[in-house]
Amino acid sequence: xxxxxxxxxxxxxxxxxxxxxxxxxxxxxxxxxxxxxxxxxxxxxxxxxxxxxxxxxxxxxxxxxxxxxxxxxxxxxxxxxxxxxxxxxxxxxxxxxxxxxxxxxxxxxxxxxxxxxxxxxxxxxxxxxxxxxxxxxxxxxxxx
Amino acid sequence: xxxxxxxxxxxxxxxxxxxxxxxxxxxxxxxxxxxxxxxxxxxxxxxxxxxxxxxxxxxxxxxxxxxxxxxxxxxxxxxxxxxxxxxxxxxxxxxxxxxxxxxxxxxxxxxxxxxxxxxxxxxxxxxxxxxxxxxxxxxxxxxxxxxxxxxxxxxxxxxxxxxxxxxxxxxxxxxxxxxxxxxxxxxxxxxxxxxxxxxxxxxxxxxxxxxxxxxxxxxxxxxxxxxxxxxxxxxxxxxxxxxxxxxxxxxxxxxxxxxxxxxxxxxxxxxxxxxxxxxxxxxxxxxxxxxxxxxxxxxxxxxxxxxxxxxxxxx
Numbered sequence: 383x384x385x386x387x388x389x390x391x392x393x394x395x396x397x398x399x400x401x402x403x404x405x406x407x408x409x410x411x412x413x414x415x416x417x418x419x420x421x422x423x424x425x426x427x428x429x430x431x432x433x434x435x436x437x438x439x440x441x442x443x444x445x446x447x448x449x450x451x452x453x454x455x456x457x458x459x460x461x462x463x464x465x466x467x468x469x470x471x472x473x474x475x476x477x478x479x480x481x482x483x484x485x486x487x488x489x490x491x492x493x494x495x496x497x498x499x500x501x502x503x504x505x506x507x508x509x510x511x512x513x514x515x516x517x518x519x520x521x522x523x524x525x526x
Numbered sequence: 527x528x529x530x531x532x533x534x535x536x537x538x539x540x541x542x543x544x545x546x547x548x549x550x551x552x553x554x555x556x557x558x559x560x561x562x563x564x565x566x567x568x569x570x571x572x573x574x575x576x577x578x579x580x581x582x583x584x585x586x587x588x589x590x591x592x593x594x595x596x597x598x599x600x601x602x603x604x605x606x607x608x609x610x611x612x613x614x615x616x617x618x619x620x621x622x623x624x625x626x627x628x629x630x631x632x633x634x635x636x637x638x639x640x641x642x643x644x645x646x647x648x649x650x651x652x653x654x655x656x657x658x659x660x661x662x663x664x665x666x667x668x669x670x671x672x673x674x675x676x677x678x679x680x681x682x683x684x685x686x687x688x689x690x691x692x693x694x695x696x697x698x699x700x701x702x703x704x705x706x707x708x709x710x711x712x713x714x715x716x717x718x719x720x721x722x723x724x725x726x727x728x729x730x731x732x733x734x735x736x737x738x739x740x741x742x743x744x745x746x747x748x749x750x751x752x753x754x755x756x757x758x759x760x761x762x763x764x765x766x767x768x769x770x771x772x773x774x775x776x777x778x779x780x781x782x783x784x785x786x787x788x789x790x791x792x793x794x795x796x797x798x799x800x801x802x803x804x805x806x807x808x809x810x811x812x813x814x815x816x817x818x819x820x821x822x823x824x825x826x827x828x829x830x831x832x833x834x835x836x837x838x839x840x841x
Contacts (some may be wrong), residue, residue, distance in 0.1 A: 389550040390613060390638075415614035422636050425621035432627035436620060439633055441542040469539050 391515045392420045393444040396433040398458070401451040402426055406479065410446070413504035417512065430457050434464035437473060443518070444474040444511060455485055459492035466493070474514060478502065529554070530561035533660055538633060541660045545635055548652040559652060562659035567784045569601075569658035569665045570771050573683030575645060578671030580689040581715045583622035584754040585763075586668050590626050592760035593664055601633040601662035603654065605647050607670050608638035615639075619668060633662060644678035645669035651682055651791055680708040681790065684783055685770045687711045687763070690729065692721035707736060710747055711766050713759070717751035726751070745773050808833050 393414060395407055404426070411421045424436045437445045445465070447458060454477070462475055477489060478498040486497055495514075498507055529547075532540035544562075547555030574582050586602055593600050604619035617636035626632040637647040646669060657665045669679050680686050688709035712733065714726055726749070733747050748766045752759030774780040805813055809830050815821035821829075 389552075390615075390640075392546075411616050415609060415616050416612050418613040420608075420614060420636075420638050421616045423616065423618040423621055424627070425624040428624070428627070432624065435627055436634075438539050439542050439635055441539075441546040 389519070390418055390420050391444065391511060392422065392440065392442040393446055393511070394422045394424060394433070394437045394440055394442040395446045395448065396424045396428050396436070397426050397448050397450075398428055398430065398433065398461070399449055399451040399453045400427055403450050406450070407448045410448075410478070410504055410507060413508055414511070417508045419511070430461040430464055433461055434468060434470070437465060438468060438470050442473060443515065444476060447475075447477045449477060449479040449481060451480075454479075454481055455488055458489055458494060462493040474518075476507075476510075478507075528561075530558045533558070533656065534562060534565055536660065538660075541633070541656050542635070544656045545649070545653045548656070549637060549640070549647065549649040555652065559655060562655065565659040566655045567658065567781075569654070569662055570685070570767070571654050571658075571665045571667065571683045572767060573667050573669065573679035573686040574689060575669040575672055575679050575686065575709075576689030577691075580671070580691045581754050582668050582671070582689050583619045585687075585689055585713065585715055585752060586619075586666055587623045587625070588752070588754045588757050588760045589666065589763060590623060590632055591757065592764050594626070594629060594631055597631075598663040599631045599661060601635070601657040601660070601665045602668065603635050603637055603650060603657070603665070604668045605637045605639060605645065605650065605670050608640045610641070613640075633657065633660070639670060645672040646678045646682065651787060654682070677708060682787065684774055684780060685710050685767055687713055687767075689713050689715050690725065691716045692719045692725040710745060710770050711763065712747060712749045713752050713763060714749065715752045715754055715759075717759070718753050718756075722751075745770065804830065808837070 395411055397404070397407060411423065414421050422436070422440050422442060424433060433445065433447070445461070447461065449458065458477055465471060465473060465475075471493075475494045476496045476498065477494050480500055481489070481497055483499075489497055496510060527535070529540045529544055533544055544555060544558045546552075547558065574586055576582055583604065586604070590600050590602065602623065604617070604623075606615055606617045606619060608615040615638035617638060619636060620634050623634055626634070635653065637650065637653065639645075639647050642648045646667070650667060654665050654667065667679060667683060686709045688711070690712065692714065712729060714722065714729060716722075729749055733749055736747065750759060750762050750766060752763065771780070774783065812821065812826045812830055816823050816826045
């Protein structure tokens with residue numbers, strides 16, 4: 383239990399819905415690992431309930447959901463609501479995949495801080511998470 | 527209620543947070559450990575280790591299912607390697623256990639090795655204490671895929687399952703020097719694969735050479751087949767685990783093992799704390815001289831020890 387331990391960002395990457403396309407989420411996972419983050423995978427065809435449980439057990443900082451099939455307007459808000467009701471509202475929620483522009487306001491209202499649509503460069507995702515983690519780390523160390 | 531009290535009362539989120547603090551080396555983790563330590567010492571800590579690709583995660587998944595059917599609460603610590611270059615990690619062991627995602631009697635936590643060697647993460651022992659205090663009956667620790675001399679799990683766990691697969695002839699050769707001498711239960715997984723007979727005989731021979739019929743009263747290691755992808759073999763493995771736990775309890779070894787684990791952790795913590803004190807105090811000048819190669823390390827160590835003895839105040 384060394385005091386000087388590093389404190390990497392932990393992120394859960396989950397796929398909600400019935401599709402089995404894993405290329406996008408795998409590319410993102412590798413980019414995040416290269417950026418020094420701990421990436422936890424939960425597998426395919428997950429329900430919002432399963433993802434919420436995993437996020438709590440893993441005590442991740444960020445939950446990233448990939449959605450490539452319809453259902454995100456129901457599943458994603460449901461996940462946010464489950465996390466809130468289980469006392470895990472402190473986690474940053476982001477989403478990615480095939481999500482039409484017109485659904486963005488709904489997801490933002492549900493608590494998703496950022497939606498990365500198809501074609502987003504992984505460097506943009508890394509930069510966004512790093513910036514958030516930097517700010518959050520600063521606010522945490524000043525409050526303790 | 528603070529985190530320690532919450533996790534003792536069964537809060538999953540509080541337990542998960544405590545493990546995070548311990549993994550990150552956050553001082554709040556130590557406060558939690560202090561508070562929960564008296565509530566530990568009940569869980570059966572079982573290590574699951576073996577070479578990469580042996581099917582460790584799938585075997586753990588099968589054992590969870592079996593233990594849940596008889597009502598036992600199960601926690602899993604699944605360890606995967608951290609990249610030494612980036613410090614990042616992809617932790618994917620949960621994928622094979624996802625059918626338990628909605629079961630409130632199952633807790634699964636993925637840990638990166640974060641620079642630790644020996645197949646475990648730095649915080650693994652601390653995390654087993656948290657899960658023990660949370661009341662899980664069984665705590666399974668799945669190591670990174672290991673081969674030869676990584677034996678840390680054997681010291682940490684009450685019982686260790688070594689997972690082997692048919693056809694890994696060279697790997698078995700490599701393993702026998704270390705792991706095969708230590709595990710209490712040896713599982714030959716993927717028993718439906720070609721080469722099963724040959725590898726089975728090979729392992730039987732190894733166990734025989736190791737002393738299958740060890741001195742009366744000792745534990746004779748078990749060799750068991752499994753096809754984890756088809757849920758075959760769980761009953762015999764769980765029965766062997768039960769038997770080993772009873773053996774440990776009857777011989778007083780369960781208590782002694784818990785004590786030894788605490789002792790090791792105490793010594794490691796004390797060593798780190800004492801070294802930090804020494805090197806910022808009386809050892810600082812000696813360290814500078816050694817670094818500049820003005821003094822050899824042997825003389826420096828002797829001088830430090832002599833200084834400490836001279837400085838000791840008599841009672």
